[in-house]
Amino acid sequence: MTLPETQSGWAAQSRSARLSARRAMDVLCAGAAIASLSPVFVVVAFIIWLESGRPLLFSQLRLGQGGEPFRMYKFRKFRPSCGSDGSPLTLQEDERMTAVGRILAATKLDELPQLWNVLRGDMSLVGPRPESLSFSDCFRGGFERLLDYKPGVFGPCQVLFRHESSAYPADVPAPEYYRKVLFPAKAKIDLAYFPHRTLVSDLGWIARAGQVIALECWAALTRKHRSR
DSSP states (O other), rough: OOOHHHHHHHHHHHHHHHHHHHHHHHHHHHHHHHHHHHHHHHHHHHHHHHOSSOOEEEEEEEEEGGGGEEEEEEEBOOOOGGGTTTTTSSSTTOOOOOOOHHHHHTTTTTTTTTHHHHHHHSEESSOOOOOOOGGGGSSSSTGGGGGGGGOOEEEHHHHHHTTTGGOOOTTOOOHHHHHIIIIHHHHHHHHHHHHGGHHHHHHHHHHHHHHHHHHHHHHHHHHHHHOO
């Protein structure tokens, strides 16, 4: 075996080991999170049911690794009558959103069911945000490289663009603004990070996201208390 072939074999083994370690981290962390947060799942589901009935979950096809679609799950934050039609984007003053849905969106608690997607292997804890099929046309001009990575619950863009719903200008259609401005901006950030990611840096983004979610939850509870 020649030296280049040996180096290629080592590289393949190293990549396989990293993928296995990341998958093990996904399963362990997602399983532990579901177990420890099960009371939160129950409370959120009960409040949604109390306000607007069923369904409790919202599911939508998203683009996964390699461009393969998968069904992603979230707690429902829109009215039941909205169905799956309408804008694929959630805006700040979205009329489809329920009162509970606004709290879920502000605290990101609507994202909790995606832990099931992580256990299934559709998603990873850390990865690019899975896009709606409505924006599949955005993956071109080099941005298709994002599909090399398994989409994630957490990641640089999930933290940096956590208030994306308030970023849309009133004089431009939201889908057009997303395609021309927000998607390219997020794609460039992700493509700068994921080719050089490590398990340690991934854990750093999970910790940063957890801190942000905790602060958002505290802020939402404080606002609700003051409004009484």
